[in-house]
Amino acid sequence: MNSTEVLIKSKQRVKENGEVYTPSDTVSEMLSYVSEDFWINNKTFLEPSCGNGNILIKILEKKIAYGINILEAIQTIYGVDILEDNVKESRIRMFKILIENGLAQEDWGEAINILKRNIVHGNTLEKSIEEIFSEYHS
Secondary structure (H helix, E strand, C coil): CCCCCCCCCCHHHHHHHCCCCCCHHHHHHHHHCCCHHHHHCCCCEEECCCCCCHHHHHHHHHHHHCCCCHHHHHHCEEEEECCHHHHHHHHHHHHHHHHHCCCCHHHHHHHHHHHHHHEEECCCCCCCHHHHHHCCCC
């Protein structure tokens, strides 16, 4: 774990929502077990409790490292979180990664729309994935 990495925003959020972020080293180790085939073939990933995007970002970075087109990469990454501020933070952090990796300015609008459709607010303990995403993909 990076010594500056924040794993909780507040004790209140931990108590109310069980919110504890996954350390980046743990995410990297988890993703090292994913078959190379998943990256090469741009398989779809879903994070049902994405927090502020630690796992989503590592997935995006790995897809880009495997040569997947930036817009194609984010079209296959989905995240849901119960806290709306986490959803917004995830989208912003992912957008920054896109820009850092050369997303053309003329594609910014499309990328933002994809992130709004794919990284969403919802409770995966109370609703099915289909119900949650139907609100954003109608």
